[in-house]
Amino acid sequence: MRAPAVPWLLVARQLSLVPAPPLGPAVLDDVWPALRAALDGDAPLAVLPAGDGPAAAARAAVRPAEPLEDGADLVVVTSGSTGTPRGVLLSAAAVRASATATLDRLGGPGHWLLALPVSAIAGLQVLARSALAGRTPAVLPAGGSLTDAVAAMPADRRYTALVPTQLRRALAAEPDALRAFDAVLVGGAATDPDLLAAARAAGVAVVTTYGMSETAGGCVYDGVPLDGVAVRVVDGGVELAGPQLALGYRLDPAADAFVGGWFRTRDAGTFDGQRLVVHGRLDDVLVSGGVNVAPQAVEAALREHPAVADAVVAGRPDPEWGTRVVAAVVPSPGAVPELAALRAWVGDRLGAAAAPKELHLLDAVPVLHTGKPDRRAVADLIEGA
CATH class of the missing domain: 3.40.50.12780 (ANL, N-terminal domain)
Structure with a gap:
């Protein structure tokens, strides 16, 4: 059988x-x-x-x-x-x-x-x-x-x-x-x-x-x-x-x-x-005062400043501008970055809308396991401050 x-x-x-x-x-x-x-x-x-x-x-x-x-x-x-x-x-x-x-x-x-x-x-x-x-x-x-x-x-x-x-x-x-x-x-x-x-x-x-x-x-x-x-x-x-x-x-x-x-x-x-x-990212564009601002471009401009070693840019709600451009920067050794100086520096290169309206100092930019900046962690640090 x-x-x-x-x-x-x-x-x-x-x-x-x-x-x-x-x-x-x-x-x-x-x-x-x-x-x-x-x-x-x-x-x-x-x-x-x-x-x-x-x-x-x-x-x-x-x-x-x-x-x-x-x-x-x-x-x-x-x-x-x-x-x-x-x-x-x-x-x-x-x-x-x-x-x-x-x-x-x-x-x-x-x-x-x-x-x-x-x-x-x-x-x-x-x-x-x-x-x-x-x-x-x-x-x-x-x-x-x-x-x-x-x-x-x-x-x-x-x-x-x-x-x-x-x-x-x-x-x-x-x-x-x-x-x-x-x-x-x-x-x-x-x-x-x-x-x-x-x-x-x-x-x-x-x-x-x-x-x-x-x-x-x-x-x-x-x-x-x-x-x-x-x-x-x-x-x-x-x-x-x-x-x-x-x-x-x-x-x-x-x-x-x-x-x-x-x-x-x-x-x-x-x-x-x-x-x-x-x-840059399509969904990363910040609209400040009706003007599109690319965070990566602002970060690049900030890193060119002699007082800045590294930078990450984020947006926060603002009653006047819609979105406020916020800079979180790592100072260069011995330097103390000031908001007014960085605003003028960025504004001269990218226009007034891109100039950060808020400044936070970091010891180091937090990174993901990939080595990329951890933008969420930076945003949390900004909110916490």
Whole structure:
């Protein structure tokens, strides 16, 4: 008698979680092998950021007990700087496509120095590019010397990725170490033109990058899309497409950011068919006295002032102006910034509407696990003050 047919059993893929260790040897022990397995399609992965609060928020966003969506190999948690964190679903093919396009643009595989958190896409891409090149990355320990890290790396084709704050600090303290890299990718936040000019004048091979978790990392370098990346601007907003695009958001199939193979970034920009210029977030514009004010432009102007080391700009309700432009600044060593001076400085460059009407001094700009400014925390500090 023939045995009864046994139907195929479909086993849902479960997401594994790896806590992000501090930058150091533990990254190569824990995250490095887990990411390589994810890129091979063997074990879907999400890396949780450090800290009890961020880790709990990330866990809530990825909901590891729920079955994983088809095709997803990596879930990257967005920073949540403007809302609840979300899990971005990436396939191994998308991450590999991004890494391959980056290496092609830079001139070939090389040795990478990891200096960014591995819970964010920029840090994970350093590992992915290293895996694609078949080379173990070097890791800059938290608080470690860039000079020492570079000295321990092979001399042929050295790359790293930094956020603007890291570039500014390294340019002041260890410019020779920066010059040792064949490319220093800078992204994660808008980079001041003066900082870029200073770095290039110092002989640093700086490459600006634009992208996000939804595009598996940077996909536009120095304004030029990587191979395979499509760019368009619709109603002033930047939209991106290509093989590096995410599948969508974790457990949110109705998200309207992904439509027809395009991702709507919510960034304002212009694109002439060859070069993309990003002007800031569409939803970050402050309307003060009926005039649109871009916070990023005010921040850039403030950082040019000799009394200001760093700055974040926010808006507060104002009965007269609608929105009051508020500046939170980190003073330069030995300096005491004054509101009147900063108002005149910004007003001369951007117009009276952009001049801050309120000033708060910070010891340091709070940052997210990605290294970007934590605008929500700054807003909370301003409200508390």
